[in-house]
Amino acid sequence: MLKIKLRNKKKRKNISIGIFLIIIIFSVSISLINRSVNSVDLNNTQRSIDNRDTPKISAFWASINITNYQLNNTRHLHNDSITIKGNLKYNNGTGVKFTDVAIFVDNVLDPQFNNITNLNGDFQINFRIPFSFDVFSLSGYKIQANVTDASRGNVFKxxxxxxxxxxxxVFDITNRENILKIPGEDFRIEGFLRFDNINGNGIPDAQINYNWYNSTNIWPTGSFFTNSFNGFFSMDLQIPFDAYLPKIHLNLSYSGEFQGLERIIGNSGIVIPNVILFSDIIFVWNMVSKASEGENITITGEIFSRNNSTLKIYNRTLVIRYDGEQIDTTETDANGVFTYTYTIPSGIGNKSIQVDLVNTAGIQLRSINYINITAGAAYNPSGPGGLPPFLVFSLIFFPILAVIIGVLAVLGYRFYKKQEKESRVVNIPLESKLINLKILKDSGRLEESISYLFNAIYMDLINAKYGRVRKENETIRDFAIISVKELRLTPAAIYPFIQRVEAIIYAKPFKITENDFYNTCELFSPIYFQLTGFNFTLNF
Structure with missing residues (x-):
């Protein structure tokens, strides 16, 4: 009984192994069949793709090839030339000779760039990068070579x-302020930042850096942007408040643009040199001191730099006030002179005329002069339709008065010319004074020599010609103003001389040199000529 059970058990085991082997064989067969089918489909698909992408050579009579392919994906400056080399050949590989070939840009013919193939079908074309190529383009420009004569059919590229x-x-500056400026004022500058040259298109949204500098200082950098349309800019750039030297320069710079690690726009810069500065001014008034109500007066004067009298404050706007009230604005001319005609309103007494120089630095630069106003003449007609008695009197009296005045004017003119001729030679012992001046200078007492030049020579000349002496309460600076306003001496000669004398006597005693002495004498020379008609020369 036990043997029968063992036999049955062994038989069941053999049946299980057989079934397992049948399943494995069936699975492997199915896999091999699928693989064979997929392989056939892939080959058919690949042949289909090859047939679709590869043009039939029979559709083209020739093919063209660019041989210096190392130019692909390279970047070049506008207007630079690159050489494009290639070969044109028949389908059998033979070169096509003496055939016109040209460049196509983005599939559009550019006939100016062309060449004729040689005996071997080779060609060489110098292509110039157009200014129209956009430097910001991410895709670039497609450059091909092709035959220009299409009558023979298509060429395979x-x-x-x-x-x-x-x-x-490049910077293209179209406008800049050309007037003397005050530290702290705005300086207007306008222009374009352009591609390539001053005829190029503007570079939009470009950051421009700027900084002020002079021979002793460089101020921090600021920046602004060109507009979004054509690269234009118009800026008011503030001059530093602490710019103490008479000149300052403006530097503009542009660092260019990058696309990744590649530079697509080069950097550039420009300097606006020699912006002239002044910090204080001198007003020289030239107007009447008295007027009456209703009278027209001319308000005029001259403005120049306090530190340098040769610097005329030209083309600057002035605000004019009468008795504290603004009446109008005017401008100085190319010589720093301003003129304004004004009708005196009602109101008598001393009235102020004030001139303020307009500036964006917020600095008060003004001068005030006073004029005495008297009552205007009353007008009372004698009756309806009749002439006023005063007018009748005037018709008789004034012609007679005019004749008398004319005679007196002729006599006065002759007397004046005689006096003027006599006054040109001032009768003072100048030789002895020059000897004293030399003694002071040679003994090293340079400050005393300058003081002697002013007090003993200049003041004696003024006294001899005009009978004017310096009062005890009048300073050297006061007498400079008197010399100009009362004695009508030339401001450009008087003020530099007086300022130098004042500086030597009060500002730097015991510090002057012989050069300072001779320079002061040179400043005195034009004054001496105006007073005497002769040149002031030192023979030592």
Missing amino acids: ENFLTIFANATS
Whole structure:
């Protein structure tokens, strides 16, 4: 009984193994069948793709190839030339000779760039990068070569180049302020930042850096942007308040643009040199001191730099006030002179006339002069339709008065010319004074020699010619103003001389040199000539 059970158990085991082997064989067969089918489909698909992408050579009579393919994906400056080399050949590989070939940009013919193939079908074309190529383009420009004569059929283009452009940059300044400026004022500048040259297109949204500098200082950098349309800018850039030297310069710079690690626009810069500065001014008034109500007066004067009298404050706007009330504005001319005609309103007494120089630095630069106003003449007609008695009297009296005045004017003119001729030679012992001046100078007492030049020579000349002496309460600076306003001496000669004398006597005693002495004498020379008609020369 036990043997029968063992036999049955062994038989069941053999049946299980057989079934397992049958399942494995069936699975492997199915896998091999699928693989064979997939392989057939893949080959058919690949043949289909090859047939679709590869043109039939029978559709083209020739093929063209660019041989210096190393130019592909390179970047070049606007207007630079690159040489494109290639070969034109028949389908059998033979070169096509003496055939016109040209460049196509983005599939559009550019006939100016062309060449004729040689005996071997080779060609060489110098292509110039157009200014129209956009430096910001991410895709670049497709450059191909092709036959220009299409009558023979199509040519197979084996390859093409992708070319990118970059550009230089340049500043084009169209306007800048050309007047003397005050530290702290705004300085207006206008212009364009352009591609390549001053005829190029503007570079939009470009950051421009700027900084002020002079021979002793460089101020921090600021920046602004060109507009979004054509690269234009118009800026009011503030001059530093602590710019103490008479000249300052403005530097503008542009650092260019990058696309990744590639520079697409080059950097550039420009300097606006020699912006002339002044910090204080001198007003020289030239107007009447008295007037009456209703009278027209001319308000006029001259403005120049306090530190340098040769610097005329030209083309600057002035505000004019009468008795504290603004009446109008005017401008100085090219010589720093302003003129304004004004009708005196009602109101008598001493009235102020004030002139303020307009500036964006907020600095008060003004001068005030006073004029005495008297009552205007009353007008009372004698009756309806009749002439006033005063007018009748005037018709008789004034012609007679005019004749008398004319005779007196002729006599006075002759007397004046005689006096003027006599006054040109001032009768003072100048030789002895020059000897004293030399003694002071040679003994090293340079400050005393300058004081002697002013007090003993200049003041004696003034006294001899005009009978004017310096009062005890009048300073050296006061007498400079008197010399100009009362004695009508030339401001450009008087003020530099007086300022130098004042500086030597009060500002730097015991610190002057012989050069200072001779320079002061040179400043005195034009004054001496105006007073005497002769040159002031030192023979030592």
